[in-house]
Amino acid sequence: MALVHLKFSFDGIPGASIPREWSHSGVVGSGDMEVLLTRREQNGRVNVTVCTPVSGFDRVWELVLRRFVAESGCGDLELEINDNNATPFVVGLRLRQALLEARGGEI
Amino acid sequence: MQEMSTQTWNALRCDTAERLNAAAEILGDGKIVAAKDVTRLLEAVIHPGDKVNLEGNNQKQADFLAERLCRVNPKKVHGLHMVQSSIALDSHIKLFEKGIAEKIDFSYAGPQAGKLADAIQSGKVRLGDIHTYLELFGRYFIDLIPRVALVAAYQADRDGNLYTGSNTEDTPVIVEATKFKQGIVIAQVNEIVERVPRVDIPADWVDFVVPSPKPFYLEPLFTRDPALITESQILRAMMALKGIYAEYGVQTVNHGIGFDTAAIELLLPTYGEELGLKGKICSAFALNPHPTLIPAIESGWVKNIHCFGGELGMEQYVRERSDVFFIGPDGSPRSNRTYAQIAGHYAVDMFIGGTLQIDEDGNSSTATARRIAGFGGAPNMGCDPKGRRHASPAWLQCGEENGQREALVGRMPRGKRLVVQLQETFREKMAPGFVERLDAWNLMENAGLSIPPVMIYGDDLTHIVTEEGIAYLHRCRSIEERRAAIRAVAGFTPVGLKANPSETRLLRDRGIVKTPRDLGIDPARASRGLLAAQNVRDLVRWSGGLYQPPGKFKNW
Amino acid sequence: MRYSELQRKSFLEATARERAIGLTDEGSFTELAGPRDRMMSPHLPILGEAVSFDDGVVTGVGLVGEHPVFVISQEGKFIGGAVGEVHGAKMAGIFRLALTAYDHAAQEHPHDLERYRPAVVVSFETGGVRLHEANAGLLAHAEIMDLIQDTKGKVPVISLIGSKVGCFGGMGFVAAATDVILMSPQGRLGLTGPEVIEQEIGKEEFDASDKSLISRTTGGKHKYIMCDCNELVEDRIGAFRDALCGLLNRPYSSLCRCRRIGSYELVREQMALVRLAAQLNPSDSKDIWRYYGNAEPDLIPEMEVKEFLKTAHRRPREVE
Numbered sequence: 001m002a003l004v005h006l007k008f009s010f011d012g013i014p015g016a017s018i019p020r021e022w023s024h025s026g027v028v029g030s031g032d033m034e035v036l037l038t039r040r041e042q043n044g045r046v047n048v049t050v051c052t053p054v055s056g057f058d059r060v061w062e063l064v065l066r067r068f069v070a071e072s073g074c075g076d077l078e079l080e081i082n083d084n085n086a087t088p089f090v091v092g093l094r095l096r097q098a099l100l101e102a103r104g105g106e107i
Numbered sequence: 108m109q110e111m112s113t114q115t116w117n118a119l120r121c122d123t124a125e126r127l128n129a130a131a132e133i134l135g136d137g138k139i140v141a142a143k144d145v146t147r148l149l150e151a152v153i154h155p156g157d158k159v160n161l162e163g164n165n166q167k168q169a170d171f172l173a174e175r176l177c178r179v180n181p182k183k184v185h186g187l188h189m190v191q192s193s194i195a196l197d198s199h200i201k202l203f204e205k206g207i208a209e210k211i212d213f214s215y216a217g218p219q220a221g222k223l224a225d226a227i228q229s230g231k232v233r234l235g236d237i238h239t240y241l242e243l244f245g246r247y248f249i250d251l252i253p254r255v256a257l258v259a260a261y262q263a264d265r266d267g268n269l270y271t272g273s274n275t276e277d278t279p280v281i282v283e284a285t286k287f288k289q290g291i292v293i294a295q296v297n298e299i300v301e302r303v304p305r306v307d308i309p310a311d312w313v314d315f316v317v318p319s320p321k322p323f324y325l326e327p328l329f330t331r332d333p334a335l336i337t338e339s340q341i342l343r344a345m346m347a348l349k350g351i352y353a354e355y356g357v358q359t360v361n362h363g364i365g366f367d368t369a370a371i372e373l374l375l376p377t378y379g380e381e382l383g384l385k386g387k388i389c390s391a392f393a394l395n396p397h398p399t400l401i402p403a404i405e406s407g408w409v410k411n412i413h414c415f416g417g418e419l420g421m422e423q424y425v426r427e428r429s430d431v432f433f434i435g436p437d438g439s440p441r442s443n444r445t446y447a448q449i450a451g452h453y454a455v456d457m458f459i460g461g462t463l464q465i466d467e468d469g470n471s472s473t474a475t476a477r478r479i480a481g482f483g484g485a486p487n488m489g490c491d492p493k494g495r496r497h498a499s500p501a502w503l504q505c506g507e508e509n510g511q512r513e514a515l516v517g518r519m520p521r522g523k524r525l526v527v528q529l530q531e532t533f534r535e536k537m538a539p540g541f542v543e544r545l546d547a548w549n550l551m552e553n554a555g556l557s558i559p560p561v562m563i564y565g566d567d568l569t570h571i572v573t574e575e576g577i578a579y580l581h582r583c584r585s586i587e588e589r590r591a592a593i594r595a596v597a598g599f600t601p602v603g604l605k606a607n608p609s610e611t612r613l614l615r616d617r618g619i620v621k622t623p624r625d626l627g628i629d630p631a632r633a634s635r636g637l638l639a640a641q642n643v644r645d646l647v648r649w650s651g652g653l654y655q656p657p658g659k660f661k662n663w
Numbered sequence: 664m665r666y667s668e669l670q671r672k673s674f675l676e677a678t679a680r681e682r683a684i685g686l687t688d689e690g691s692f693t694e695l696a697g698p699r700d701r702m703m704s705p706h707l708p709i710l711g712e713a714v715s716f717d718d719g720v721v722t723g724v725g726l727v728g729e730h731p732v733f734v735i736s737q738e739g740k741f742i743g744g745a746v747g748e749v750h751g752a753k754m755a756g757i758f759r760l761a762l763t764a765y766d767h768a769a770q771e772h773p774h775d776l777e778r779y780r781p782a783v784v785v786s787f788e789t790g791g792v793r794l795h796e797a798n799a800g801l802l803a804h805a806e807i808m809d810l811i812q813d814t815k816g817k818v819p820v821i822s823l824i825g826s827k828v829g830c831f832g833g834m835g836f837v838a839a840a841t842d843v844i845l846m847s848p849q850g851r852l853g854l855t856g857p858e859v860i861e862q863e864i865g866k867e868e869f870d871a872s873d874k875s876l877i878s879r880t881t882g883g884k885h886k887y888i889m890c891d892c893n894e895l896v897e898d899r900i901g902a903f904r905d906a907l908c909g910l911l912n913r914p915y916s917s918l919c920r921c922r923r924i925g926s927y928e929l930v931r932e933q934m935a936l937v938r939l940a941a942q943l944n945p946s947d948s949k950d951i952w953r954y955y956g957n958a959e960p961d962l963i964p965e966m967e968v969k970e971f972l973k974t975a976h977r978r979p980r981e982v983e
Contacts, residue, residue, distance in 0.1 A: 002708060002709065002711055003707075003708045003711060003712075003713070003714070022699055024697070024698040024699070024716065027678055027679075027715075027738055027740045027741060028713050028714070028715040028740070028741050029740030029741060030535075030740070031535055032740065034698070034715060034716060036698055036699065036701075036716060051713075051714060052713070053711050053712060053713050054536075054537055057537060059604075060599045063599055063604075064599060080716075082713060082714055082715055082716060083713065084713035085535065085536055085537060085713075087339070087531065087532070087533040087534075087535075087537065088532065088533060088598055088599045089339045089342075089531060089532065089533070089574045089598075090338075090339065093338060093339075093630065096630075096631065097631075100631075641673075641676075652965070658870075658872075658873035658874060658875035658876055659872050659873060659874060660874065661874055661875040661878075661964075662849070662874040662875070662877070662878055663848060663849070663875065663878050663882070663964050663965075
């Protein structure tokens with residue numbers, strides 16, 4: 001019943017963080033999620049915590065997040081995710097949007 | 108004059124005459140029967156064990172007659188074998204619970220799918236089989252001939268001529284199968300008029316007409332609110348337009364029901380225009396009057412549309428667009444489902460729609476373990492009809508690419524129809540869209556079916572579109588290759604996790620799998636701003652006020 | 664998203680944060696108790712329900728001209744915008760800040776208070792109490808009601824209603840108690856939500872699947888005709904902002920006259936409406952629209968805002 005808390009850590013690119021200290025994006029609607037990005041110098045590492053009501057998808061989260069880190073070329077970040085049943089597609093999309101927004105790009 | 112020989116060739120006709128006499132004894136002469144007398148009429152003309160057709164499909168319903176049939180005395184009328192397109196109303200299940208009916212042959216069970224599964228498991232319903240519409244219509248003339256048919260029409264005149272208007276749907280096929288085999292036809296009508304606008308069913312094929320206290324129930328089944336279309340659906344729609352419609356120049360199409368195809372319809376005037384596809388694709392449809400097609404029609408994309416039925420709220424719009432839709436001399440469409448099904452089966456180059464589950468071999472089904480939803484017409488649209496077919500550029504190109512053609516027909520040129528499924532790798536609540544074993548297998552066991560209720564078989568399927576990519580399955584040379592292509596677009600589902608990256612790379616090199624990037628599509632562009640209409644109100648604006656959505660969809 | 668784009672964006676489709684930023688002057692909005700403070704519900708995790716860093720409400724302060732504007736903006740996508748403990752506390756906190764700001768303004772600008780007077784703006788999107796933490800949610804409602812009374816004579820409280828969920832349940836009472844209500848036609852305002860009415864009294868009384876009926880009964884146009892909402896604007900953030908700027912340019916006393924409850928005379932006016940309802944026994948809002956002089960009520964739902972405002976006849980107010 002209780003919420004599931006997952007932690008992941010990936011190798012990212014040193015220095016490829018976000019310009020501001022932190023950035024927030026997304027809404028925890030049904031089938032959606034929010035993410036809080038925080039800049040942190042840590043040799044490029046990207047640490048992610050996920051808080052979700054859905055259990056049994058640890059491996060899927062890991063793969064989705066790993067792909068995001070690799071494809072987006074980010075690094076030196078903490079990501080905190082509050083999820084409410086977002087599909088892997090939505091997770092990938094929201095993370096890309098969040099990074100773009102944090103870097104000052106237009107959505 | 109009675110024939111007196113021992114061998115009789117008109118037993119059915121005699122039996123019918125007896126039943127009609129029994130009715131006349133109770134109700135007197137005349138075709139018009141008051142609502143209060145209907146139960147007694149049904150008890151007089153229906154005998155135990157009869158095959159009875161109760162009209163109703165996924166749109167109009169002979170709901171009043173269904174409700175009255177539930178009120179007959181089960182001691183007098185029982186053991187009926189129902190043959191009908193859909194199981195949609197509570198009364199359809201109640202017939203079995205009350206012991207009036209015991210067996211059913213049908214096509215589609217939308218909202219009653221769960222109750223039907225329960226009733227079959229508890230032994231209240233004996234299932235004949237689940238059909239496609241065309242198949243069921245065919246069997247009405249072979250081995251499921253209705254003895255009595257209960258149908259619905261908008262209007263009747265005093266002679267019994269029926270006007271079925273834009274919701275003619277199944278009425279002609281049911282009435283013809285019944286009446287020409289000496290059966291009895293009873294019609295519920297919304298009103299009796301002096302003169303019907305058009306005779307859809309001639310009076311001498313109709314035995315009784317019942318003015319119904321309420322207009323027949325009509326479900327706006329094909330209306331999709333653009334406000335609910337997601338970015339994922341828009342991405343798949345973009346991929347389908349560029350990677351399939353444009354790639355094959357598909358001109359004649361049937362769209363399945365759902366938000367995926369609604370997204371495609373709403374992208375034609377925007378993304379389709381940008382790709383320069385106007386005139387090159389989608390000029391003709393076998394399709395219900397989808398409100399989401401209005402922007403494409405208004406932008407001049409569509410030459411003609413033939414409909415299976417009507418759609419609530421679209422009547423006036425359809426009427427005012429007689430260059431596009433099929434409109435009778437009286438000014439309203441007819442929408443004969445049989446013809447539209449034939450057109451969708453044989454005359455269009457592509458079926459494209461969504462499903463619930465696809466297995467590793469490409470078989471797909473909307474069945475779940477506890478629901479018997481049936482299929483309607485989808486399996487007829489969603490297949491490559493065997494046998495001879497006219498050649499069209501899209502069909503020829505797809506056949507040209509067919510990796511197994513030589514193994515099957517040697518060097519003989521043969522085209523292939525495009526059968527496309529749009530599928531998000533995960534649906535809501537993280538239900539995987541690709542599975543190792545379809546739920547249809549469990550349903551087969553639970554419901555005692557002889558085979559799993561598959562909607563589209565893997566060997567008919569030519570393309571799968573997911574947010575991960577398009578699999579061009581027909582280009583594969585073997586089932587192993589097809590499986591690899593399916594895995595490659597199945598994302599992070601249990602099936603997708605088995606994909607081997609180097610194998611996928613090879614399939615991409617050969618054009619069997621194309622990712623959004625291979626197609627030159629930036630997923631970040633998949634935003635709701637691309638839709639030609641954002642909500643139902645926008646659709647009304649596009650239609651110049653001619654589309655009048657029902658209250659359920661009208662939030663103003 | 665650029666500020667100019669935000670102004671053009673549909674208020675209905677906008678998130679709570681977009682509304683908060685777009686309603687105040689460009690670059691002036693500062694979020695308080697925002698996502699980074701991670702003030703989340705302590706109750707939802709135990710129930711296995713998803714949580715949000717802002718607990719479904721964006722709170723902060725910005726400027727409209729010289730006025731400090733204290734903003735509460737609810738997010739309907741998170742548990743229907745329902746008010747739980749943290750969500751409610753954040754709302755109450757904003758009212759308190761506004762009252763403190765008023766004291767400062769009164770001290771600093773005693774002769775120019777009209778120009779510097781703070782305001783509270785609530786962009787409602789909620790069904791009221793969050794059932795998962797109902798006691799805390801109910802208490803929050805009472806606290807906010809109390810605080811609204813404290814604002815009287817000091818700080819105008821302005822309700823903006825034009826989001827998907829509408830404003831129902833206890834928060835419908837709260838909105839009614841504010842000074843001014845702005846709505847778009849897409850806005851919905853009521854006490855008992857449509858689904859609850861259907862569930863309690865039956866589909867014959869109220870068919871909650873009939874969205875058009877819901878709009879006619881609780882929507883912006885109806886509320887405008889009934890004078891339950893003071894102004895009707897188009898569904899754009901910029902349109903709400905323009906109306907808000909217009910209000911804040913008016914003397915405070917004129918905003919106080921927008922209230923529909925809060926005095927003996929206003930209560931009498933409301934009671935007269937109850938008698939009228941019993942006497943007319945309307946079967947649909949259209950009957951009342953006609954009663955107030957709208958000869959073709961069928962056309963009203965179809966009208967764009969401009970045309971509607973030009974032609975609509977409203978209920979005459981008894982108390983000016």
